[in-house]
Amino acid sequence: MSNAQVTDLYEVTMALSYLREGMTAPATFSLFVRKPPPERGFLVAAGLESSLDHLTELRVDQTDVAAFAEVLGRPCTELEPLRDLRFTGEVRAVPEGRIVLPGEPLLEVTAPLPEAQFVESYLLNQVCHQSAVASKSARCVLAAAGRPVVDFSLRRTHGVPAGVQAARLGAMVGFVGTSNVAAARAYGLRAVGTMAHSYVEAFGDEAAAFRAFARTHPGPVTFLVDTYDTARGVAVAAQVLQELGLQEGCAVRLDSGDLGALAVTARRILDGAGLPGVRITASGGLDEYGVERLVESGAPIDVFAVGTLVGVSADAPYLDAAYKLVAYDGRPMMKLSTGKVTAPGAKQVFRGPGLTDTIALLEEAGLPGTTPLLRTVMADGKRASSPGTLSDARAAFEADLAQLPPAARRIRSPQMPTAAVSERLALLTADVRRRIEERMRATQ
Structure with a gap:
């Protein structure tokens, strides 16, 4: 499937209409x-690198035009204006x-408006x-309070690409390894893993397994000890490790039950x-x-492996x-829908100490002691610099x-800082709202 077809249908229909109407002036959309x-x-900003890859590679060819025509039930000739559409614009991020x-x-x-609109769904x-x-x-890294965290999420993520992304994102914020071999190879991560319960069951005897x-x-091994009885499994693992003269770098893994209490038992047996x-x-x-509960309880756990709940961000999936039009053909734009009002104009965010942020218009100078967050990462449809690295x-x-x-x-119960709005942006927002409302009253 062409990457140009990975979009919502209304991006196709709007882009086609813009092209037919000659609406190709520069537009700015804010995500x-x-x-x-x-x-x-x-929140942690992520997804930029794959977005830039998509924009760089985007090309609507004849096959894509035929696909769009098929789903719309229309002749290819009517969709022909879309052929050769690619991204030629700028991205600040x-x-x-x-x-x-x-x-x-x-x-x-x-x-140009058709291009900026067409890429909305993918971005x-x-x-x-x-x-x-x-x-x-x-947040898992914060909760672990300095203890290593590893990614075990592949088998439960919403698709294989999402599993690879989860491994990369974990490494971005401090995870020390992943069970995902493809991700480990792709991003230079440490591959980690132990064994499954099926492995122990296949042998029928923990010591033999x-x-x-x-x-x-x-080399250093990790034994899964909770297939049958966890305390007994730890004792068997300790016996095998003693027989083989193994200790440093080795581990036992607890995967069920009261992990805090079982960790105390395991530590006592091992010591x-x-x-x-x-x-x-x-x-x-x-x-x-x-x-966090395990750390606060003092459980003697050395490494945390997180999977399903993290790979799908279960509590906040x-x-x-939103991706909204904020300027077109030199004119600031905004939306007035209830609960979904947007601020007009291209913007910059200036960050001060302690994450004291101010959202301002792009042309504004930052306050002393602040730095701009958004950088130009794409110009004329090409990356402005080499791809960012995980490090x-x-x-x-x-x-x-x-x-x-x-x-x-x-x-638990965190308090998120709130970004301020610059005076110029607030004034522009009020002015654009007033003009829209006046125009609406005039047409009633």
Whole structure:
């Protein structure tokens, strides 16, 4: 399937109408989050790199025109104006890994109106999904309080590409590894993993299963100990590790039951067997809430493996985001729908110490001591610089996290900072609203 066909039908019909009407002047669209999901004190910008890849590669060819004509039930000749459409515009965006707040544009697209409209669905898909998962993952790192977190989400994510993205996003915010082999190879991540319960069941005996696994993988091993009785499984694992002279780098994994209480039991058994260097890994339905409870309880867990709840951002699986026209042909635009009012004009966000942000018009100068968040990442349809790296994104995240107020870092009942609006933007918004309302009254 052509990437040009990965769009909503109304993007096709609107772009075609714009082209037929000669409406090809520059338009600016702003992509932003209207309001935060519950229990979020911050959001992490993500999805930019895959969005830029899409814009760079976008080409509507004859095959795409035929596909659009087929779904519309119309002759190809009527869709011909769309042929050879590609993205030739500019993108300004917040780099991946930066912490962002509601109302702030994560990216702004300026391009001929048909092009800027056509890419809406894909950009929203990438930025919304990836920012939601990155934000959830970041909270897991905070909850772990310095203990390593790894990604086990592939088998439950909403599609294979989403699983690869989840592994990348976890690494962006501090995860130390992933079970996803493809993601590990693609992004230079540490591949991690143990064994399944089926492996232990296949042998019918835990000791036999553990010995066989260690023979095949003589390096540090992790034994899954809860297939039958967890305490007994830990004891068997300790016995096998003693027999083989293994300890440093090895671990046992708890995957069910009362993980806190079982971790205490496991630690006692391992220490009693003279294996204080064997670590305890916990998995099984964990996200930031479960991790925080275990850390606060003092459970002797060394590594947290998070999967389903994080890979799908289960408690907040989407962002209330929008991609709205804010300027066309030199004129500021805004929407007045109840509960969905937008601010007109191309914008910049200026960040001060402690994530004190101000949303301003693009042409405004920033206040002293502030820095602009949005950068030009694409010009004339081409990337303005080399793709951002994971290490760049992680460094950006860590720097912003260090500035985040403590109330926003809380896992439960966080308080998200609010971005201010510059005086010029507020005045323009009021002026554009007044003119729209006057025009509406005049046409009644």
